[in-house]
Amino acid sequence: FVAGIGALVPFVAVMVILPQFRYRLTRITTWLDPWSDLQGNGYQTVQSLYAVASGGLFGVGLGQSRQKSFIPEAHNDIIFAIICEELGLIGAALVIILFAVVVWRGIRIAMNARDNYGMLVATGITSVVAYQSLINIGVVTNTIPNTGQPLPFISYGGTALVFLMGMMGILLNISKYPKDMKNTE
Template structure:
């Protein structure tokens, strides 16, 4: 009689997705950054050649943005290799340090465009609002996890809102558009973390009087003018409506395939066309097709960011990825909305494309953090 050895029971094993980065995010960001360098040169060389302070150096903005792009790539690669959980230890410090920077702005900040938005000496300066984005993402994500039970009641939710509103209010003193962006980013984190959706209705109702106050104060009355300009830019075509009108002309003259790279006419009229309004130059030189491809890249990037957040191995990674994705999404929407006159004029650079070293550096550092989160997905059963 033959003896049959009983089969050993094998436990149902779990496997972890191979520890690889989301290379779709990496490639899209690199494409956008390189494309931004090209478009900054295309939209700025006429301005530098016709402005005395640049000494006819047509490569002035190209060289500076290229340097910041290299530094941004270094920051992104560095953040890719640092476990995102490590930053939670420094979240509170970063949060209060960012508030300290914002408090110092009115007293020791460098003035540009009539507003004090920079800290530093000479070329070694940065915008505290950019650092605040990272600080708020890290600290607010940690705060709502530690006080998750409290978020189920209105008092606890109000405390979490106060954590967000402090830096938002400090930024709004000198930069309303950045305050709006940080507010939307933080609200997205709270929306994902909060078990009571109707609390947001109460928060919006409470924010309405604050918005009215922001318009009523004489110092901030210009915001009401921007709304009037948005509704009818042709009411003041050579004043407040000038930039909006010239942007719309650029969109219209580009047609389907554009005038060709470097062939924009409106960059000779639009002030600082290489900056917040660069999407208009993209539309004029590359047409609707080129602009649609740029929007498609942003859409895929945002989609991948949402997937990274959904697949994060823990709640902290999920909320941090949500905040980073929200920054890219809202900043893109605001910039494109302003250029197309879909929303009132407010200054926000187009992520990875517009000229600006501080914005590019901190944004790419955040992408590096997002890529690190993508390396640690939650376990899935076989």
């Protein structure tokens, strides 16, 4: 009994001292059951799941989204749900395939880079695009907790787009000088 109380005291102290703990715990419980708080923390997740489900195979058509008016900031972090609703499973699969092609080409560029530095930079840039895409799609489908990660090249926001375009420019520059050109310069 004494050992159990001794183990419980630090846990309670952390809960009282760190207010972020309750916030994080609420985010995790909302992720596990978003329908438990439909009007509060689970609202955005439930609305995005409705959008994904209502898209069907071919979608409702470009610009015809009904959930766009219910999802807060639909043009930002939950844009993939609107893509799923408007373009359906076929359009969502096409977007995922396009991201896979970008990642595959980035890996190829990294493998053919002239030096180790170029390889590491290309790998890092490719990883950013891959992880941001996976995290955003996972959030929209409620596979992972909501993180606020934008969908690369698609989500609204100038800063993210400027940096992604800059990274793509660097990646293209790395691809311009492959391994076989190393000895020709």
